[in-house]
Amino acid sequence: MELLEGLYSRRSVRGFTVEPVADDDVMEILRAGSWAPSGLNNQPWRFVIVTGSEKRLELARLTKYHRIIEDAPVSIVVFCDREAMYNDTKDHQSMGACLQNMLLAAHGLGLGAVWLGEILTNAAEVRDLLDLPVQMELMAVIAVGHPKDRHQSSSRRELKDLLLAEF
Ligand SMILES: Cc1cc2nc3c(=O)[nH]c(=O)nc-3n(C[C@H](O)[C@H](O)[C@H](O)COP(=O)(O)O)c2cc1C
Numbered sequence: 001m002e003l004l005e006g007l008y009s010r011r012s013v014r015g016f017t018v019e020p021v022a023d024d025d026v027m028e029i030l031r032a033g034s035w036a037p038s039g040l041n042n043q044p045w046r047f048v049i050v051t052g053s054e055k056r057l058e059l060a061r062l063t064k065y066h067r068i069i070e071d072a073p074v075s076i077v078v079f080c081d082r083e084a085m086y087n088d089t090k091d092h093q094s095m096g097a098c099l100q101n102m103l104l105a106a107h108g109l110g111l112g113a114v115w116l117g118e119i120l121t122n123a124a125e126v127r128d129l130l131d132l133p134v135q136m137e138l139m140a141v142i143a144v145g146h147p148k149d150r151h152q153s154s155s156r157r158e159l160k161d162l163l164l165a166e167f
Contacts, residue, residue, distance in 0.1 A: 009107070010103060011152035011153070012152065013145075013149075014114050014143075015148035016071050016073065016112065016143075016148055017147075017148055018073070021111060021146070025106075025111060026049060026074055029106050029113075030049075030076070030102070033045055033047070033078070033098040033101050033102040034098070035101060036097035036098040036101045037097055038090075038091070038094035038097070039093075040086060042085070042094075044081050044085050044095065045078060045080065045081075045095060045098045046081050046136060047076055047079070048076070048077040048132070049074065049075075050075040050076075051073060056069060056070065056072075056075060057070065058129055059075060059126065059129060062119055062122040062126055062129070063116060063119035063121075063122065063141070068116065068143050069116070069141065071145070072143035072144055073146075074143070074145065075141050075144070076102065077130060077138070078142060079139060080095050080139050081135055081136060082136075083135045095139045099142065102142055103115060103142065106142075106144050110146075111145065111146060111147070112144070112150075113142050113145075114142070114143050117140050
């Protein structure tokens, strides 16, 4: 898939078939995340893969979007390691790049994925559930699977409304 074609055709996918996701594909998604740019190349991202049905249901209970996590064969929980950070703003920007790379990789592999941020309201509970130390700051969960439907639509504001000036 061409890079720009992939970038424009990616949509958030919130419904999945029961088909499992190949381990190699999950690792490819993590690898894509790990190749995001980061300030000083400090690579603050850390990942937890959740596929087991019991843990998945426990994780699902921590967001109002529980149905998506229950449905998805794989959830990737993404953290920023506060001990690896050097600048809050820049490190969080790097994490955004990491998460977007992961969404694009899933799309490029023919999978569907969605970035779940609402679960941040229960960040401490997620960390406890996964037995992680406090330095792990929850960034998002990415739910991944084979899309039930490939025809999601979305929209964006016109570029003319976003461009502030041109000198
Ligand atoms: C920071 C962030 C948090 C998000 N949180 C959620 C969420 O909790 N639940 C959800 O269904 N989608 C969530 N999304 C997905 C957005 O709703 C989606 O990207 C947006 O509506 C644009 O649609 P598209 O991704 O299909 O282009 C989130 C996206 C971002 C970037």
